[in-house]
Amino acid sequence: MSKRRIEKVAVIGSGIMGSGIACHFANIGVQVLLLDIVPRELNDAEKAKGLSLEDKVVRNRLVNNALTAAIKSRPAPLYHKDFAKRITTGNLEDDIAKVKDVDWIIEVVVERLDIKQQVFENLEKHRTPGTLITSNTSGIPIKFMNEGRSEDFRQHFCGTHFFNPPRYLKLFEIIPGPDTKQEVLDFLNGYGEKFLGKTSVVAKDTPAFIGNRIGIYGIQSLFHLVTEMGLTIEEVDKLTGPVIGRPKSATFRTVDVVGLDTLVHVANGxxxxxxxxEEHELFKLPAFIDTMMENKWLGSKTGQGFYKKIKNEDGSSEIVSLDLDSMEYRKKKRASFATLEMTKSVDKVIDRFKVLVNGKDKAGEFYRKNFGSMFAYVSKRIPEITDELYKIDDAMKAGFGWEHGPFEIWDAIGLSEGIKLINDLGKEPAAWVTDMKDAGVESFYTVKDGATYFYDIPKKTHEKVPGQDAFIILDNIRKSNEVFKNSGVVIEDLGDGILNVEFQSKMNSIGGDVLAGVNKAIDLAEKEYDGLVVGNQGANFSVGANIGMIFMMAVEQEYDELNMAVKYFQDTCMRLRYSSIPVVVAPHGMTLGGGCEMTLHADRVVAAAETYIGLVEFGVGVIPGGGGSKEMALRASDTFEKNDVELNRLQEYFLTIGMAKVATSAYEAYDTGILQHGKDIVVVNKDRQIATAKAVARMMADQGYTKPIQRTDVRVLGKQALGMFLVGTDSMEAGHYISEHDKKIANKLAYVMAGGDLSEPSYVSEQYLLDLEREAFMSLTTERKTLERLEHMIKKGKPLRN
Structure with missing residues (x-):
C-alpha cells in the first residue's frame, strides 16, 4: 500500500466552520481550496459598480467575504496572518473540477441531508478515486449520506467532526460509515493527532456522536437542575467553572458564546x-429556553442571551444577567458557597471532587445530583456510542475543555461512592459497573510504567490506552522517575540520559525555590546525564517571576536581598545557556516575563503552537531583569548587517519590550525575535511536546554538544542609539501616548539596550549588559509608581497605567 500524504485539501462550504477548518489546515502548511456557492443576485455595491452575475468577483463574493470575516475574527483562526496565502478561494460551479487534484475533500455545508447528498453527487463527478472524502456533520448519520454513491466513494468516506473554533478545540471525532475501509480510519486517526494537533476519537455512527451526546446531556441536565433547585445562573456558572476544571465561561456564558440556537438544534436532534x-425526556427544552428562542435571545451573536451588556447613563458598561423566574434582566449577584471555600487550599482540581460531593450546603447537594446523574448516563452509553470508556473522557476533555472526564472524576470520588450518588437519585449504573465492582476492580484507570491503562469491559481487565507511545505524560512518571523535589519543582528522569525539570508553583511563577530547582537540575544533568528539558504540562508554562515577592522586598526596602534575587535569576538564565549539557525549553500557553526570559536562554526551544509569549514587565513598572533586556540587545546586534540602518534593527527589539508585545502563537514569536528560525521548532500537538523536546536534547548530545563560550562581542551603539530613543519617548509623552512613568521605564530600557552613553559604537560583554539591566531594574523598584503597578497587578490581575 502506498503511503498517503496530505498536501492539498478542498473544503466545501465557507461558513464559520468551513473557514475555520480551512485556516487550521493552512496553519499546518497544507494548501487549501475553499469553495462555496455562487450568489443568485447582485448586492447594492455590485449594482453601483455596474457588475454582472458573470463577473468573477461576484461569483466568488460569498466565499471571499466569509474567509475575510474569519481571518479578522478573534480569537484568530490562523497562527500567523501570512498563512492565509495558503488558501485559494473559488466557487462550486467554476472551480469544482479542481477537486480532482486534492488529497482530501471535506464537506462543511448546511446541516441538511438533501443538500449534502446533492453536493456529494457533484463532487463524485470530479473526485479522483482513492481520494479521502469526509463530512463535518455534527449529527446526520453517515450511513444516510453515502447512499447512491460508488463503492470507491463509500470506502473512502466517513465523518470527521471538528469542534468550533477548529484551531483551539482539540476534539476530532472520526465516524465510520457502513463501508469505510479500516485503513482510512487508521490514517485519519493518526493524521488528526500528529499533524492537526488533535485528540482523535473514533466514534460510532450514533446521534451527536460522543462529545455532543454527553456534552449536551450535561447542559440539559443542568437546565433542569437550575429550575428544580432554584439556582441563579451566576450560581451555576460559579459551580461549573474553574473550581471543577472547566472553562471560565462555565455553563451559561459558554451557551451564549456558542449560540443557544446551535445547542437547541443538537438537543432536538x-x-x-x-x-x-433512558433520559429521553431530559432532552426536552425547559420553558425558559423556549421563551429565549422566541425572543431571539441567542447569546453573543444577538447581543443578549443569559447575559447582556448594557450601557449605563454615566457611559460605563456593565453585564446584567437573566432571572429565569421573571425572564427579566437584573444586576449580577455574587455567588458564594461554603463548600467552595473549603476547596481554596486544594490546588489540584482532581483532589477537589471528594470535598465537593461531601459539602453540607446547596453546593454539595448540587454536585451530588450533577455527578450522580452524569455517572449513570455515561455508564449506560457503553457500548451504544463507544466500546471504550476512555473515549468518553477524551471527548469531554478535548471538545468541551474539561480538565477531567466523567470516569476520571468518578475514580477521584471513588467507585462505590459514585454508585451511591447514582442510587441516591433512584437510578442504577449500567450492569457492567456493578459486575466490575463485584469482581473486585476498584477503578476505571490505573497507571503502570508511565502509561495509562483503562478498564476494558469485554476483556474484564485493564488494557493500555492506545497511542501513548509518542507522548511522555509527566503525571504518570512523576512518582516513579523522580530524582529530586522541592516546593517549586520536580526533577524527573525522562530516560535515555535526559532529565526534565517541571515547575510546580502556583501558576508556575518563578521564585527562589524554582530557581534553586533549575540550578539543581543543571548540576545533576552535568554530573550524571546528557541533557536537560525545562518543561511542564500545566495550563501555562509560566506567568513569570513571583511579583508578590518582588513587591514585598521593594516595599520593605530590602534592596540588597532584592538585588541578590535579581542576580540569581540572571545567573540561572545564563547557566541554562552556558552549561556543559544541551538545554531545551518547552514553552506552551502563557509564557510571560521570566518564563519568556528562560526560553530566550535555551540552546533550543520546542514550543507548542499555542504559546502566548512575551516580555511584559513594562506592565508592572520595570524592565526585564532576568536577562531579557540583555538578550534583546544581543539579538539585535546579531542581526546588524554592513551598511544597514542599525538603529532601525535595535528599535524593533526595543519596541518588543517597550510595548510589552505578546505573540499570540509560537509562529508570531518568530516575528518578535523571541523564537529563532533554523534553531527553534514548533509542535502542533502539545501532548507530543515533552517527547519532542527530549528527542531534540538527545540529538544535540549525540552530535557532540560543546559548551558555548560567553559572548564579549555584543555590538552596542551608545549615545547614537540613546539619543534616538530619548527623542522618541519625549514625543510619545508629548503626544499623550505614554505616561510620564512609562517614559521613565522606556528611558531606562533605552540606556540598557544602547549599552549606556558610550561615545561611539563598541563591543561589550553579556555581563556588562546584565549589570546595566539589573541596575535599571533595581532603580525602578524604588519608584512609588512602580510599586503602585506591582500592587495593582497582584490584587487585580491586570496592568495599571499610571
Whole structure:
C-alpha cells in the first residue's frame, strides 16, 4: 500500500466552520481550496459598480467575504496572518473540477441531508478515486449520506467532526460509515493527532456522536437542575467553572458564546433520534429556553442571551444577567458557597471532587445530583456510542475543555461512592459497573510504567490506552522517575540520559525555590546525564517571576536581598545557556516575563503552537531583569548587517519590550525575535511536546554538544542609539501616548539596550549588559509608581497605567 500524504485539501462550504477548518489546515502548511456557492443576485455595491452575475468577483463574493470575516475574527483562526496565502478561494460551479487534484475533500455545508447528498453527487463527478472524502456533520448519520454513491466513494468516506473554533478545540471525532475501509480510519486517526494537533476519537455512527451526546446531556441536565433547585445562573456558572476544571465561561456564558440556537438544534436532534435513551425526556427544552428562542435571545451573536451588556447613563458598561423566574434582566449577584471555600487550599482540581460531593450546603447537594446523574448516563452509553470508556473522557476533555472526564472524576470520588450518588437519585449504573465492582476492580484507570491503562469491559481487565507511545505524560512518571523535589519543582528522569525539570508553583511563577530547582537540575544533568528539558504540562508554562515577592522586598526596602534575587535569576538564565549539557525549553500557553526570559536562554526551544509569549514587565513598572533586556540587545546586534540602518534593527527589539508585545502563537514569536528560525521548532500537538523536546536534547548530545563560550562581542551603539530613543519617548509623552512613568521605564530600557552613553559604537560583554539591566531594574523598584503597578497587578490581575 502506498503511503498517503496530505498536501492539498478542498473544503466545501465557507461558513464559520468551513473557514475555520480551512485556516487550521493552512496553519499546518497544507494548501487549501475553499469553495462555496455562487450568489443568485447582485448586492447594492455590485449594482453601483455596474457588475454582472458573470463577473468573477461576484461569483466568488460569498466565499471571499466569509474567509475575510474569519481571518479578522478573534480569537484568530490562523497562527500567523501570512498563512492565509495558503488558501485559494473559488466557487462550486467554476472551480469544482479542481477537486480532482486534492488529497482530501471535506464537506462543511448546511446541516441538511438533501443538500449534502446533492453536493456529494457533484463532487463524485470530479473526485479522483482513492481520494479521502469526509463530512463535518455534527449529527446526520453517515450511513444516510453515502447512499447512491460508488463503492470507491463509500470506502473512502466517513465523518470527521471538528469542534468550533477548529484551531483551539482539540476534539476530532472520526465516524465510520457502513463501508469505510479500516485503513482510512487508521490514517485519519493518526493524521488528526500528529499533524492537526488533535485528540482523535473514533466514534460510532450514533446521534451527536460522543462529545455532543454527553456534552449536551450535561447542559440539559443542568437546565433542569437550575429550575428544580432554584439556582441563579451566576450560581451555576460559579459551580461549573474553574473550581471543577472547566472553562471560565462555565455553563451559561459558554451557551451564549456558542449560540443557544446551535445547542437547541443538537438537543432536538437527540430528542428526535434517540427514543430509546433512558433520559429521553431530559432532552426536552425547559420553558425558559423556549421563551429565549422566541425572543431571539441567542447569546453573543444577538447581543443578549443569559447575559447582556448594557450601557449605563454615566457611559460605563456593565453585564446584567437573566432571572429565569421573571425572564427579566437584573444586576449580577455574587455567588458564594461554603463548600467552595473549603476547596481554596486544594490546588489540584482532581483532589477537589471528594470535598465537593461531601459539602453540607446547596453546593454539595448540587454536585451530588450533577455527578450522580452524569455517572449513570455515561455508564449506560457503553457500548451504544463507544466500546471504550476512555473515549468518553477524551471527548469531554478535548471538545468541551474539561480538565477531567466523567470516569476520571468518578475514580477521584471513588467507585462505590459514585454508585451511591447514582442510587441516591433512584437510578442504577449500567450492569457492567456493578459486575466490575463485584469482581473486585476498584477503578476505571490505573497507571503502570508511565502509561495509562483503562478498564476494558469485554476483556474484564485493564488494557493500555492506545497511542501513548509518542507522548511522555509527566503525571504518570512523576512518582516513579523522580530524582529530586522541592516546593517549586520536580526533577524527573525522562530516560535515555535526559532529565526534565517541571515547575510546580502556583501558576508556575518563578521564585527562589524554582530557581534553586533549575540550578539543581543543571548540576545533576552535568554530573550524571546528557541533557536537560525545562518543561511542564500545566495550563501555562509560566506567568513569570513571583511579583508578590518582588513587591514585598521593594516595599520593605530590602534592596540588597532584592538585588541578590535579581542576580540569581540572571545567573540561572545564563547557566541554562552556558552549561556543559544541551538545554531545551518547552514553552506552551502563557509564557510571560521570566518564563519568556528562560526560553530566550535555551540552546533550543520546542514550543507548542499555542504559546502566548512575551516580555511584559513594562506592565508592572520595570524592565526585564532576568536577562531579557540583555538578550534583546544581543539579538539585535546579531542581526546588524554592513551598511544597514542599525538603529532601525535595535528599535524593533526595543519596541518588543517597550510595548510589552505578546505573540499570540509560537509562529508570531518568530516575528518578535523571541523564537529563532533554523534553531527553534514548533509542535502542533502539545501532548507530543515533552517527547519532542527530549528527542531534540538527545540529538544535540549525540552530535557532540560543546559548551558555548560567553559572548564579549555584543555590538552596542551608545549615545547614537540613546539619543534616538530619548527623542522618541519625549514625543510619545508629548503626544499623550505614554505616561510620564512609562517614559521613565522606556528611558531606562533605552540606556540598557544602547549599552549606556558610550561615545561611539563598541563591543561589550553579556555581563556588562546584565549589570546595566539589573541596575535599571533595581532603580525602578524604588519608584512609588512602580510599586503602585506591582500592587495593582497582584490584587487585580491586570496592568495599571499610571
Amino acid at each position: 437527540i430528542y428526535e433520534n434517540c427514543p430509546e435513551d
